[in-house]
Amino acid sequence: MLVSIDILLGLSEVMLLTSMAVTVLAQFVTGVLNSRGRHLLYGLARLLQQIDPEVEEEAARRIAGTILMHPMIRDGMGRYGSTIHREEFTKLLMDLASGNIPREIAERLGDETRAILMASLEKNGVTDPKAVLENARLLALELEIDKPELASNIRQSMALLEAAKGQFVAKINAWFDQSIDRIGERFTLSTRIITVACSLVVACAIQLDTIQLINRLSIDTELRSSLVQKAVEMGEKVETTPETLYQLSGQNKEDIKQLLQLGIVNVPKSFEDWRSNWVSVSPLGIAFTVMLLSLGAPFWYNALKNLLELRSSLASQDDAQRKERQTTQSTDKSPAEQAMFGRKPGAGSQDS
Template sequence: MLKTLDILLGMTVIMLIASMAVTVLTQFVSGLVNLRGKNLARGLCDLLQQIDPNLQREIAEQITCSVLTHPMISSVAQRLGDTIHREEFVKLLMDLASGEIPKNHSNPLSDEAKQQLMALLQQNGIDNPKDTVDKVRNYALQLELSNPELAANVRHSIAMLTEANSRLVAKVNGWFDQTMDRVSDRFTASSRLVSVLCSVVVVAAIQLDSLDVINRLSMDDQLRDTLISKAFAIDQAQTTAGKAPVLNVDSVKTELNTLQELGVIDVINSGQNWREHWCEVNPIGIILSVFLLSLGAPFWYGALKNLLKLRGSLAGKDDAQRQERQRQQPPKPATQP
């Protein structure tokens, strides 16, 4: 029983290290294609069309792009920001409609988009966007003077409800949180897909055959012992830090080198050798590896901790049973001279 558990522990350590590589790669790809920003832009487009069903999708996308690339929202020019509060969204809509934008704004609205945005605001109770947003900011300033204990978001929310009380604010406040929930769900689904694709890339790159790994762990006592020691080291590091360690390229590279030295994985340097090595791997083992890695590093951290607890419990029982058997054995007869 203990040997089977040790095989599972060794497999868990290997999958945890490989899933670290998947996590780092997933974060890189998600940041590169700006998944958060694109999903947020889609959600805000949906919100604008909910406010005005007659608004063309192209115009809604242009307005959203201008909002999310505003210098106060986006940290990099031309890159969509990935976070915005509802009060910020309403105030930026009014700023864009009234032409109050900084000179370094990379995506100003076209005349047509500005006209349609102005019409949207007027249809929803904001006749003069410039005056309205000025009143909102002045009221927020007065609140800061009179009630400095209030949080900034509370002040801005009160100012918006007081000075811009309109159908626009009612619609945005009524739909914003639900829209952000949908944005979060879509981002999670997109990230999941990217994670699966990155799992395929990592498994293919290191040719991780789970069935071969299990066979090796069942036969190689030294490999099992080394990986179990590694499991205790990882768990101790996590316990000391109080959370899962921060992943970066260097730490993942170090862990993969450890697996390479143990002969668990084989990072082929030559393209020809990499292709030839595919003849030695089991396709089912490769598919299983992709599935296991797609579970994610948090899953394997949890599995590692639970298996270590179970192993400690079983090891204690085995020791107790061994001592009990030794006590029950009859004493050896004394030898005659």
């Protein structure tokens, strides 16, 4: 039983170290693509069309993109913001309509799109967005003076509800949270797709064959013991939450070097070496590796931790059973056999 656990521990250790590389690569790709910001752009555009179905998709996307490129919202130069609160969204829409925005934002929005936004606000009961915003700020200030114990977002929300009471705020409040939830679901799905693609790239690049690895762990005691020892060290090093694995992903160079030395991870020196090595690699094993790596580093962290606990429990049981067997064997021996092995006869026997 312990051998099977050790095989799983060795596999988990390799998958944990490799999935860290997959995580770093997936985060890099997601960041380059600005995936979270683009999904937020799409979701906010759909929300604007829900508020006013007459707003065309192109205009809705331009309005949403302008908001997400606002200096207070964007994630650096040229990158859409990845987070926005309901009150911020409502205020920025009225800021854009009133023209109370920086020059670069006004140029991005365009006069035609601003007119479309203004018409949409008027249709939903906001005829003077600039005055509404001024009233909302004054009401928020009064609430801060009268009720300082309230959180800032609650004060802002109460002020907007009072100053812009009407269909515009009602529609945003009715649909914003649901829209953000769906945006999160779409972003999670796209991240899973990116993770699977990165797993495929890593598995093919290092030609990690899981079936071949399991076979090696089954017959190579030294390899298995080495990986189990590394698994124990990793379990002691990561004691808090799976998120700390991302901090360790750049600190596991020695562990990767050991995998290289053991021949588990193959980094070819040239394209010809990489291509010729496919003869000894099973496509099914690579596909299995991709599936396992796509589970993510947190999954393998938890698997490693649980297997270590199970191994410790089984090892304790084996030790207890071994001691019990030795005790039973000792008591079953005759006095002559006990004397032969240096043990005294039983208490009831006497020397003649």
